Amino acid sequence: MPNISQRGVSMPASPIRKLVPLANKAKARGTKVYHLNIGQPDIPTPEVAMEAMRQVDRKVLEYSPSEGIRSFREKLVDYYARFNILVDVDDIIITTGGSEAVSFSFMACLDPGDEIIVPEPAYANYMAFAISAGAVIKTIPSSIEKGFALPPIEEFEELITERTKAILICNPNNPTGYLYTRREMEQIRDLVKKYDLFLFSDEVYREFCYTGAPYISALHLEGIENNVVLVDSVSKRYSECGIRIGAILTKNKQVRENVMKWCQARLSPPLIGQIIAEASLDTPEEYMLDVYNEYLERRNFLIDGLNRIPGCYSPIPMGAFYTVAQLPVDDSDKFCAWCLEHFEYEGQTVMMAPASGFYTNPNLGRNEVRIAYVLNKEELAKALVVLEKALETYNKL
Structure with missing residues (x-):
């Protein structure tokens, strides 16, 4: 055998x-x-989404464009603008769930042996996607005694080697529910800028922030616009885990072009899922x-x-x-x-x-x-x- x-x-x-x-x-x-x-x-799930699913009336369930349906991406531009995340339609690539967004981001940005620094506890599938890409996860533990706050930034810097290529965060965090503060996000920004690293930021839970402070996205951070690769998904905000629709957002044209090679290899993201997700953007406040x-x-x-x-x-x-x-x-x-x-x-x-x-x-x-x-x-x-x-x-x- x-x-x-x-x-x-x-x-x-x-x-x-x-x-x-x-x-x-x-x-x-x-x-x-x-x-x-x-x-x-x-x-x-929102009724507008369920109605869109019921109203699908096509003779052929065809491939969609590898980067996703344009009308959906155009509506997403307006959605992100509500959070002061300012992107163009070409900055957005639709994926088969947030999981594929993480996987394609790793494959497009990392070579075998490249290292990613991740605060832990961390979403377990990050480890799986890193192994698939041949990348190495280097973790820094946060503690329950400190509410899983970001570990001291000095501990991040101590882990940086010539193979370090990226920092990965999930904000708000899965599994801890921790929400990074502006100061913590700015510390990460400064480190990313100093060592010219990628910042992978998983922000699929942005709707669920329970403080009065403004939500801080990685795409709000000035001076690292071309370093940020943001991961998103409709699964949790619209209770649509089963339609498998996510997205990659990045201003970095080279990253987008690389991601598109994997998108084209897998042909297209789910057609019906995109129709439902596009309708979901009209969900009432x-x-x-x-x-x-x-x-x-x-x-x-x-x-x-x-x-x-x-x-x-x-x-x-x-x-x-x-x-x-x-x-x-x-x-x-x-x-x-x-x-x-x-x-x-x-x-x-x-x-x-x-x-x-x-x-x-x-x-x-x-x-x-x-x-x-x-x-x-x-x-x-x-x-x-x-x-x-x-x-x-x-x-x-």
Whole structure:
């Protein structure tokens, strides 16, 4: 039998999805599973999007342009302008979800062996995409005690070598919910400018910022316009994870030309998805405000409930709809698996993402989990009760 690729062996399993077989077995036993593990919103997709899907009336479902449908990109220019992100239609390339946007950005900007500096915990798929591109992730841990704030910029500079090519941030952050301040963004800008690095900025959660301060995008930063590659997606803001529509935004013409080679190789982004996403840009402000307020209420409810459980601690996330919480367990991987395999309370259990999968250092995140507050408050209340009962039982074993 021939050997499989070392690249595949090195590819990390998803901490978000790797426990799915155990969850399926629990459901087969008749156990109700509260899914706190994945950022799949339960909020209905906007009606304008659903109506656009219902109204598709074509004789042929053809390829779209490799860079995406122009009318969609033109409407996106207006959308970004609402956030003072000023781009031209040619600065935008449509991708098959935000994941492809990250992957194509890496492939277009990095050579095998190039290094990317990333604050962690970080979205686990960044590691997978870096391995695919042959790039090397160099991480700097942030701490729960400091609310996962950006580590001191001096620690970034200490990691810079002749192979360093980029810094990668997610803002607001997945998995921690941290929102970078203007000062932190300016520190990153100065480092990017000093060493002439790329700045990959994943900003798919920009709608969900829970402070009164203005939102700071990487494309707001002066003096590094040609260094920034912004990643975006409609999945979370319109509850449209399944249509797989994302985007790359960059002022750097060389990067765009390189990205387009991968876009042409994969032919085109999803046609129907783009039709739905374009219609979604007409979503009423009332919908967006209602969704924002709902997530804010869920956040407050969840964090308050978590911090009332003995031994649990979560800082207050200021963006997205995730938090990383510390639990009174020695190994969250074992605990999360145990919850699905061996525990139930009144026919219920919880599914969470072990935070170890969001770190590259195997010793970090061992007693932490990522929790997505994508369930309604009634479901969150039940999940919190089940989690507290699970911890009580587990720590008596």
